[in-house]
Amino acid sequence: MPNKIIVVGANHAGTAALNTILDHYKDVDVTAFDANSNISFLGCGMALWIGGQISGPDGLFYSSKEILEGKGAKIYMETSVNSIDFDKKTVYVKDASGKDKEYSYDKLILATGSTPVGPQLPGMSLDNVQFVKLYQNAQEVIEKLGDTSIKKVAVVGGGYIGVELAEAFQRNGREVTLIDCAKTCLSAYYDEMFCKRMEKQLSDHGIHLAFEEKVERLEGNTRVEKVITDKNSYDADMVIFCVGFRPNTKLGNGQLRQFNKNGAYETDLMQQTSHPDVYAVGDCSTVYNNAIEDTDYIALATNAVRSGIIAAHNACGTELKSPGVQGSNGISIWGLNMVSTGLSLDRAKKLGFDAAATDYEDWQKAGFMEKDNYKVVIRIVYDKKTRRILGAQLCSDYDISMSIHLFSMAIQEKVTIDKLKLFDLFFLPHFNQPYNYITMAALNAE
Numbered sequence: 248m249p250n251k252i253i254v255v256g257a258n259h260a261g262t263a264a265l266n267t268i269l270d271h272y273k274d275v276d277v278t279a280f281d282a283n284s285n286i287s288f289l290g291c292g293m294a295l296w297i298g299g300q301i302s303g304p305d306g307l308f309y310s311s312k313e314i315l316e317g318k319g320a321k322i323y324m325e326t327s328v329n330s331i332d333f334d335k336k337t338v339y340v341k342d343a344s345g346k347d348k349e350y351s352y353d354k355l356i357l358a359t360g361s362t363p364v365g366p367q368l369p370g371m372s373l374d375n376v377q378f379v380k381l382y383q384n385a386q387e388v389i390e391k392l393g394d395t396s397i398k399k400v401a402v403v404g405g406g407y408i409g410v411e412l413a414e415a416f417q418r419n420g421r422e423v424t425l426i427d428c429a430k431t432c433l434s435a436y437y438d439e440m441f442c443k444r445m446e447k448q449l450s451d452h453g454i455h456l457a458f459e460e461k462v463e464r465l466e467g468n469t470r471v472e473k474v475i476t477d478k479n480s481y482d483a484d485m486v487i488f489c490v491g492f493r494p495n496t497k498l499g500n501g502q503l504r505q506f507n508k509n510g511a512y513e514t515d516l517m518q519q520t521s522h523p524d525v526y527a528v529g530d531c532s533t534v535y536n537n538a539i540e541d542t543d544y545i546a547l548a549t550n551a552v553r554s555g556i557i558a559a560h561n562a563c564g565t566e567l568k569s570p571g572v573q574g575s576n577g578i579s580i581w582g583l584n585m586v587s588t589g590l591s592l593d594r595a596k597k598l599g600f601d602a603a604a605t606d607y608e609d610w611q612k613a614g615f616m617e618k619d620n621y622k623v624v625i626r627i628v629y630d631k632k633t634r635r636i637l638g639a640q641l642c643s644d645y646d647i648s649m650s651i652h653l654f655s656m657a658i659q660e661k662v663t664i665d666k667l668k669l670f671d672l673f674f675l676p677h678f679n680q681p682y683n684y685i686t687m688a689a690l691n692a693e
């Protein structure tokens with residue numbers, strides 16, 4: 248077992264690694280550095296906070312320096328790791344008081360996460376042009392929203408963060424324009440028929456949609472006033488950019504093997520990098536995607552936690568391999584719930600699969616259940632040659648979120664669409680129908 252483990256970055260992935268080491272390996276000397284002043288901020292709460300759906304940010308943290316130190320770790324906050332000598336196994340840091348220090352390790356876990364993509368456009372340095380990632384970003388936006396002259400908010404990027412924030416700003420009493428260069432919102436996660444349903448939900452609630460528009464510049468004096476796209480101009484007192492994340496790999500650039508698509512640290516099933524003593528976890532690293540049966544980049548808190556646990560056990564000498572991931576995800580906007588896992592039909596085809604989809608729409612519960620009964624739309628994507636399930640999407644005003652886990656497991660275990668046809672699903676009128684939409688969709692598959 249190694250004596251000394253250093254964890255760089257102590258947010259979701261780093262905290263998961265630290266907890267695993269502290270809970271299971273009593274004799275390890277574990278030290279973590281984080282450049283920020285807080286640990287474990289749940290970014291998912293930012294929209295709920297802005298939209299007034301929760302009373303404040305206090306519940307959005309589940310760990311702290313004190314909690315981790317109470318379990319035996321040494322935690323240095325507001326301490327940036329500036330460089331690493333991977334041969335000498337030494338990290339070089341600048342501590343909170345500005346002093347340079349160095350620390351040696353036996354095993355290193357990189358959990359440096361990601362940063363929001365920042366397009367290089369004229370006007371990006373104007374006031375009220377915001378990014379949303381850290382707790383401090385959320386605080387700043389909330390503070391600025393105290394200014395009632397901020398009436399119009401433009402959200403650039405209609406992915407998960409953008410759609411959630413569009414709802415949040417509208418709930419906050421602002422006029423919202425949601426801009427995306429793609430044809431629709433959430434297009435990385437869902438096929439068009441699901442995206443269109445979300446589009447309707449957004450426009451029914453007053454969000455102005457501006458899709459297939461490319462932002463060219465921002466205009467204003469000191470404060471932003473307009474977003475100029477290739478097709479239109481929108482008045483905006485605040486502009487939020489949420490056009491994806493980029494892995495934060497400054498420390499290992501050129502020294503550790505990197506993913507050809509975006510430079511994330513390439514890892515194996517044990518989260519080990521190209522250097523045997525170095526692991527990488529969370530948003531700075533790759534995962535193995537079972538849907539494509541290959542290495543992929545999927546930035547999610549869930550992957551951060553799982554990869555942190557895996558790296559910690561391996562770094563401490565217990566071999567543990569990842570079963571891979573499916574990128575399962577969900578969103579709930581004004582009560583419209585959508586969940587997906589694996590590949591959409593569109594993405595599967597783009598990746599070269601001979602893919603097909605089987606769709607079904609029905610009521611959630613038996614027809615005689617007059618109350619709280621909602622329509623559900625399901626799509627299951629499968630490979631026509633191997634019959635392997637590649638993905639699934641569900642959408643309803645009912646809480647169908649738990650159903651997606653079945654499909655996540657099916658993709659992981661390479662279940663075929665035919666196996667799903669007579670799969671045992673229980674029936675109780677309070678919950679579902681004897682001819683369950685999952686069964687019906689599978690039975691209808693060609």
Ligand SMILES: Cc1cc2nc3c(=O)[nH]c(=O)nc-3n(C[C@H](O)[C@H](O)[C@H](O)COP(=O)(O)OP(=O)(O)OC[C@H]3O[C@@H](n4cnc5c(N)ncnc54)[C@H](O)[C@@H]3O)c2cc1C
Pocket residue numbers: 255256257258259260261280281282283289290291292293294326327328329358359360361362379380381408495498528529530531546547548549550551
């Ligand atoms: C608004 C928002 C909503 C989200 N909602 C969801 C959701 O609902 N579900 C979901 O699964 N995911 C969600 N995510 C994504 C999720 O937050 C990320 O996938 C997750 O934060 C990744 O965790 P991480 O620990 O790998 O990286 P990060 O959260 O990026 O943390 C990296 C840490 O490393 C530290 N660090 C970086 N470089 C250094 C250095 N050189 N020295 C010291 N410290 C360093 C940073 O200070 C930071 O604390 C959301 C993200 C946002 C922004």
Ligand SMILES: NC(=O)C1=CN([C@@H]2O[C@H](COP(=O)(O)OP(=O)(O)OC[C@H]3O[C@@H](n4cnc5c(N)ncnc54)[C@H](O)[C@@H]3O)[C@@H](O)[C@H]2O)C=CC1
Pocket residue numbers: 291366403404405406407408409411426427428429432433434435460461462489490491492545546547576577578
């Ligand atoms: N519910 C969940 O699981 C949540 C997950 N997250 C995760 O956090 C990460 C970051 O989220 P997002 O920033 O929303 O990324 P995203 O990848 O979900 O969406 C980015 C969007 O920006 C658009 N875009 C890209 N460049 C653009 C440009 N120049 N101009 C206009 N539009 C542009 C894309 O078409 C896409 O719709 C993702 O991995 C996401 O899955 C975030 C929030 C909630």
